[in-house]
Structure formats: structure tokens, C-alpha cells
Amino acid sequence: MAVAVTNTMKKNHELAKILAAASCALVGGLSTAHAEESWDVDSAFLLYSESDGRVSAAEPVISATRNYDSETSLNFKLVADTLTGASPNGATPSDQVQTFTSPSGNGSYSAAAGEQPLDDTFRDTRVALSSNWAAPINRDWAYGVGGYVSKEHDYQSLGVSSSLSRYLNQKNTTLTLGLGASSDTINPEGGVPTGLFQVPEDASSSEFTQRNDSESKSIMDAVFGITQVVNRNTIMQFNYSINTSSGYLTDPYKILSVIDDDSTGNNYGGNYTVNNRNVYLYEKRPDSRLKQSLYWQTKHQFENNDILDVSYRYMFDDWGVTSHTVDAKYRFRFNNQYLEPQLRWYTQSKADFYSRYLDSSAYTEVDFASADYRLGDLDTYTIGLRYGYQFADETEFYTRFSLYHQESSGDDGYGKLTSQELYPGLDAAMLMVGYKF
Amino acid sequence: MVIKTRLITAAALCCGLLFSVAASASRLIPIEEAKNTPHASLPLPQYQGGTLSLQSVNDQVLLVDFWASWCGPCRESFPWMSDIQAKYKTQGLKVIAINLDQDKNQALNFLKKYPPGFTVLFDNKAAMPDRFGVIGMPTSYLVDREGRIRAVHTGFHQDQLGNYEQLITQLLAENKD
Amino acid sequence: MSKRFVLLSLVGVVITTTGCSEMGVKAWERETLAQQEMSLINEPVESSLNDHVYFSKEASSGGQGFGGGGCGCN
Numbered sequence: 001m002a003v004a005v006t007n008t009m010k011k012n013h014e015l016a017k018i019l020a021a022a023s024c025a026l027v028g029g030l031s032t033a034h035a036e037e038s039w040d041v042d043s044a045f046l047l048y049s050e051s052d053g054r055v056s057a058a059e060p061v062i063s064a065t066r067n068y069d070s071e072t073s074l075n076f077k078l079v080a081d082t083l084t085g086a087s088p089n090g091a092t093p094s095d096q097v098q099t100f101t102s103p104s105g106n107g108s109y110s111a112a113a114g115e116q117p118l119d120d121t122f123r124d125t126r127v128a129l130s131s132n133w134a135a136p137i138n139r140d141w142a143y144g145v146g147g148y149v150s151k152e153h154d155y156q157s158l159g160v161s162s163s164l165s166r167y168l169n170q171k172n173t174t175l176t177l178g179l180g181a182s183s184d185t186i187n188p189e190g191g192v193p194t195g196l197f198q199v200p201e202d203a204s205s206s207e208f209t210q211r212n213d214s215e216s217k218s219i220m221d222a223v224f225g226i227t228q229v230v231n232r233n234t235i236m237q238f239n240y241s242i243n244t245s246s247g248y249l250t251d252p253y254k255i256l257s258v259i260d261d262d263s264t265g266n267n268y269g270g271n272y273t274v275n276n277r278n279v280y281l282y283e284k285r286p287d288s289r290l291k292q293s294l295y296w297q298t299k300h301q302f303e304n305n306d307i308l309d310v311s312y313r314y315m316f317d318d319w320g321v322t323s324h325t326v327d328a329k330y331r332f333r334f335n336n337q338y339l340e341p342q343l344r345w346y347t348q349s350k351a352d353f354y355s356r357y358l359d360s361s362a363y364t365e366v367d368f369a370s371a372d373y374r375l376g377d378l379d380t381y382t383i384g385l386r387y388g389y390q391f392a393d394e395t396e397f398y399t400r401f402s403l404y405h406q407e408s409s410g411d412d413g414y415g416k417l418t419s420q421e422l423y424p425g426l427d428a429a430m431l432m433v434g435y436k437f
Numbered sequence: 438m439v440i441k442t443r444l445i446t447a448a449a450l451c452c453g454l455l456f457s458v459a460a461s462a463s464r465l466i467p468i469e470e471a472k473n474t475p476h477a478s479l480p481l482p483q484y485q486g487g488t489l490s491l492q493s494v495n496d497q498v499l500l501v502d503f504w505a506s507w508c509g510p511c512r513e514s515f516p517w518m519s520d521i522q523a524k525y526k527t528q529g530l531k532v533i534a535i536n537l538d539q540d541k542n543q544a545l546n547f548l549k550k551y552p553p554g555f556t557v558l559f560d561n562k563a564a565m566p567d568r569f570g571v572i573g574m575p576t577s578y579l580v581d582r583e584g585r586i587r588a589v590h591t592g593f594h595q596d597q598l599g600n601y602e603q604l605i606t607q608l609l610a611e612n613k614d
Numbered sequence: 615m616s617k618r619f620v621l622l623s624l625v626g627v628v629i630t631t632t633g634c635s636e637m638g639v640k641a642w643e644r645e646t647l648a649q650q651e652m653s654l655i656n657e658p659v660e661s662s663l664n665d666h667v668y669f670s671k672e673a674s675s676g677g678q679g680f681g682g683g684g685c686g687c688n
Contacts, residue, residue: 042659044659048667061659061662069513069595070513077659081666139573169638170573171573173638227654229637230637230638232645232647235647235652239677239678241676293676299652301649313678315677317673321673323672333651346674348674380672404671432660434660505645507645508644537642538645563642571641574644576641
């Protein structure tokens with residue numbers, strides 16, 4: 001009994017010590033000055049451009065890290081990006097000119113016969129700020145806490161994260177548990193459309209007038225990881241992560257075409273019309289999603305100092321999507337320069353409710369549907385090259401050029417639809433230039 | 438919701454299972470429990486020239502520090518070790534920093550950049566640290582005038598320097614003639 | 615499916631950690647691992663820019679790691 005009491009007291013005492021250490025690190029760590037303290041800044045600019053005049057983006061980022069000692073750091077990161085261009089709205093191309101109501105309901109845009117319907121009202125600016133604090137608790141433990149906020153004209157996100165690491169086996173093994181939560185608000189242009197409801201002609205429709213201004217979603221994730229030092233030149237990591245989203249997970253700007261499946265009529269495979277108007281529906285996704293992933297990464301340095309970095313991720317979710325990602329980088333290192341070729345391959349299988357179009361005989365019976373190609377069968381490839389030059393004062397200039405290619409696939413439809421290109425590919429080029437000081 | 442609750446429970450469980458806290462030594466190891474310095478007779482090449490074994494300087498209190506040029510906290514500890522050597526030299530303290538770089542040239546480059554105010558020995562084949570039980574970099578050992586290890590310190594932490602200096606003065610004051 | 619998977623991962627973790635105690639290096643053998651280039655996410659800015667692109671173009675995101683290893687100095 002006495003022993004038990006002493007143990008409890010000891011535990012409480014130890015816990016108090018940890019808490020004290022943690023708070024001291026937070027408060028005291030910020031003020032005590034020491035020799036090794038410095039700000040490390042990494043600033044970069046990304047230009048992203050899709051072929052055929054689709055989306056282009058400019059994204060400046062600045063990340064500043066204050067190092068209090070070799071294990072204690074505070075990081076701030078500011079990212080801005082501006083997107084312009086056109087994005088597929090989900091409708092199929094047609095042998096007729098198609099006219100679409102703009103998201104706000106106050107205008108329209110059209111797609112010529114045989115052309116991919118693109119919403120060119122797509123335009124956005126995002127600003128995101130994040131911060132992270134990492135520090136040791138003692139020789140065996142370390143923790144991290146972070147926060148995140150981002151804003152665009154129709155989307156806000158607020159998140160927190162924390163992690164706890166335990167070192168084992170003379171720091172050759174690290175176990176980490178990370179937890180994160182975020183709360184997002186979506187306030188689409190024109191309000192939140194009713195899922196699977198026919199897109200009205202304009203904002204005067206009752207569908208528009210009864211809309212909510214905003215919706216929300218919340219995300220929680222947890223990751224459990226093991227990092228293992230294999231030998232003097234090799235390190236490996238294995239993670240399992242779980243991520244749940246709930247709330248409004250639909251893309252309010254995406255629609256689906258309803259295709260006439262009456263094989264006896266002369267509009268077989270054409271746009272289904274009611275009162276002489278093509279029928280398009282707003283997409284609708286389930287209000288929850290559970291994603292799980294396994295991730296493995298290995299980094300190895302060769303005798304000549306070159307570094308190979310390979311990773312693989314397997315992801316699956318309860319929407320029926322499974323994906324594989326393989327990423328490989330090889331850094332050739334010269335005295336004060338390096339050249340790094342990069343390759344990435346990604347493949348995913350479609351979500352259960354993904355549908356390139358809906359059949360006129362059945363469209364009223366579906367519960368969920370989306371024609372967003374990002375939820376369809378998809379293969380993507382990235383090939384890139386990064387170059388860096390390190391100056392004598394330990395600053396570094398770097399640049400990276402990469403090409404991104406997407407290939408979609410799926411069912412080709414029937415009748416008139418078969419002559420349309422339902423799964424166009426996408427090519428994008430990215431150029432990044434950065435400076436570390 | 439069920440998933441959320443499960444997540445939280447799992448997280449709490451993991452934390453609970455993982456938590457165990459290491460104590461940090463802040464007092465001298467009593468003489469009767471102290472172990473003798475291993476490899477005391479092994480001569481190592483000295484940065485300042487010649488060779489030196491720990492045995493040969495047994496009449497002094499030693500601060501034996503294992504370090505490497507690539508280790509950030511080791512670099513941080515250099516000014517402090519220089520200071521402490523200067524401060525307690527007359528009372529009989531000798532700071533001996535044993536370099537464990539695999540490539541001695543890297544250590545030599547480092548020493549040009551950060552000149553040491555104390556004795557530096559090279560053990561580039563790492564003959565000593567295993568039996569000393571070095572588990573982190575830097576690790577330092579306080580050795581009394583009889584050649585016994587009386588304190589072990591892993592890492593270099595600004596907030597523990599006061600305590601460490603106190604141990605040094607205690608040891609210097611012990612059975613002084 | 616999910617429950618079995620979690621159980622399997624747990625077993626995997628236990629096996630890995632037991633196996634892991636055989637691997638590794640001594641504290642003074644971390645020269646290479648201490649290099650910034652050898653940290654698992656050695657270019658966080660590039661990684662975050664890439665993640666953002668892939669996040670907006672593909673159905674999967676996240677899952678990647680965090681620190682560990684490195685100098686592990688003290």
C-alpha cells in the first residue's frame with residue numbers, strides 16, 4: 001500500500017516535471033539567448049501551368065525556423081497562391097453547343113460542340129499561415145505542437161496538430177504518435193447548391209433562393225510511425241495513418257451530365273433534355289470519409305555521398321478509392337552543388353459513386369454521384385530535376401523543373417457519347433526557384 | 438463519432454503505454470559505487486602533440502568528454518569546456534575531449550575553426566566509447582583523483598551547466614591534500 | 615476488414631520493434647545520419663508545394679512522415 005502510494009506520488013511528480021519542462025521550454029525557450037540560435041529561412045516561388053489554357057498558379061512561400069538548440073525549434077510558414085484559368089466542371093462534351101449556369105447564377109458560359117466543358121470563372125487567391133514548435137521533454141521523449149490557418153474567398157480552414165515521440169534503442173528507433181484536427185468552412189459563390197438537384201437556369205430559381213450560405217467539415221487524423229536507423233548510411237520509416245472527414249465533402253462547383261439512354265430514340269447517348277433544357281445535376285458526395293494509409297520511406301547514402309530516397313504509400317478509403325504512390329529521388333552530390341532527378345508514379349481506382357455521367361432512366365434513383373475526374377480511375381506521372389548550389393556562407397540557391405501528366409480512364413458511354421473524348425489527359429509544368437539563408 | 442472516440446481512446450492508451458521517464462543524475466556517484474575508468478592505460482594521440490593516457494594524469498580531476506565534429510551540441514560545448522578548464526586549472530581540473538570522428542581530417546578542420554582551450558585526444562577507431570558506455574554525443578565523465586568515474590553527463594544542455602559545475606567543484610574539494 | 619487490418623498492423627509494429635533492436639548504430643557512428651540531407655523530409659518547402667499540387671489533383675493525400683533518426687546526439 002505504502003509502495004503504491006509512493007509510486008503514484010512519484011508518477012505525479014514525474015508528470016509535473018514533464019509539464020514543467022514543457023512549459024519552461026515554451027516560455028523560457030523563447031527568451032533565453034544562446035550561441036547556436038539562428039533563423040533559417042527557406043523562400044521559394046512556384047509557377048504551375050497546365051496545358052490547353054487550363055489552370056495556372058503562382059505560389060510564393062516563405063518558411064522561417066528559429067533553432068534554439070539542435071533539438072528545439074520554432075517554425076513559421078507563410079504561403080500564398082493565386083489560381084487563374086479554367087477547370088473541368090464535370091459535364092461531358094457533346095455534339096451540340098452546351099450552355100452552363102455560372103456558379104453564382106448571375107451569368108453563363110458555354111462549351112462548343114466536342115469541347116471539354118470548362119468553368120472559366122475559376123479564380124482564387126489563398127493565404128495560409130502555419131506554425132510549429134518542436135522540443136525535447138528529456139532524453140527519451142520529444143513533442144511537437146502546431147497550428148494552421150488558411151483563407152480563400154470561399155474557403156477557410158483552421159487546424160491544430162501535436163506529436164509525441166519516444167526514442168528507444170539508443171535513439172536508433174523512434175516511435176511517434178501524431179494527432180491533428182481541423183475545422184473548415186465552405187461558403188461557395190452563389191451559396192451551397194442542393195446535391196443531385198438540376199442546375200437551374202439562373203439565380204432567380206427557388207433552388208438558389210433557398211440555399212445556405214455556408215457549410216462546414218471537420219477532419220481528424222492520427223498517424224503512428226516508426227523510424228529506424230538501419231546502419232550508418234540508411235534510415236527507414238514506416239507509418240500507419242488514419243484520417244476521418246465529416247460534414248460537407250462535396251465540390252459545390254461540380255456538376256454531372258444526364259445522358260439520354262433511350263436506345264430506341266434518335267438522341268441515344270446525347271444530353272437528356274427536359275423542357276428543351278439539358279439536364280445537369282449538382283454533384284453529391286457522402287458526408288463522411290475514412291481514409292487509411294501505409295507509408296514506407298527509406299533513405300540511403302552511398303559511399304560516393306550520393307543519396308537515394310524512395311517511398312511508397314498505399315491508401316484506401318471507405319469511398320472505394322485505393323491508391324499506390326511510388327516516389328524516388330536520387331541526389332548526385334558534388335562539392336557545393338547537387339543535381340537530383342525525381343520520379344513519381346501514382347495510380348488510383350475510382351470511388352464507388354464516381355460516374356462520368358448519369359443515365360436518364362436512373363438519375364433520380366442515385367444517392368451520391370460525382371463526375372470529378374479526381375475521383376475516377378487515374379494514373380499520374382511526375383518527372384523532375386532539382387539543382388542546388390551552396391555558397392560559401394552556407395546559403396543555397398535551388399531550382400526545380402518538373403512535368404506532371406495525368407491519364408484518366410473509365411466507361412466510354414453509348415450512342416452519340418462514344419464519339420466524345422470523356423477522359424482527356426492533363427499535362428502541367430512546374431518551375432520552382434528558391435533561396436535558403 | 439464512434440471513430441473519433443476510438444481514435445482518442447487509442448491515442449490515450451498509446452501515450453499511457455509509452456510513458457516512462459528517465460531520471461537525470463545530479464549528485465556525485467558515491468565512492469563505493471563508482472567504477473574505475475576503462476582503458477586508462479591506453480595512450481591516444483594528442484592534438485597538441487605526443488600521446489596521453491588517462492592513467493598518466495590520474496592525480497587530477499578529469500572531465501573526459503567524447504565528441505565528434507558533426508555533432509551540434511558538441512560544438513556548443515566547446516566554449517564552455519574552454520572556460521571551465523581556465524577557471525579550475527589551478528585547482529587541478531583537466532578537461533580531456535576525446536574525438537570520435539571516423540575521419541580524423543574532419544576533426545582537424547573543426548579544431549582549426551574552433552580552437553580548443555583544453556586537451557584533445559583522437560580515438561578515431563572508437564576503441565574507448567563502448568566500454569565507457571557512451572550512449573549520446575557528447576557524453577562526458579567526471580573522474581576523481583583516484584581514477585573513478587563519479588558522474589556521467591549525456592548531451593549538452595545550457596540549463597544543466599550550473600549543476601555540472603557544482604559537481605566539478607565538489608570533486609575538486611574532495612580529499613584535497 | 616478495418617479491425618483485422620489494425621490488428622495486423624499492431625502485430626507488425628511489435629515484430630518490427632523487436633527486430634529493430636538488432637539494427638542501428640552507436641552514438642558515435644551517426645556522422646552520415648547527422649547530415650541535414652539525410653533527414654527524412656530534407657526539403658520541407660518543396661514537399662509542401664508538391665503535396666499541395668497533388669492534393670488538388672488526386673484523391674489521396676497525407677500519410678507521409680515526420681522526423682526521427684538524424685544526429686540523435688544526446
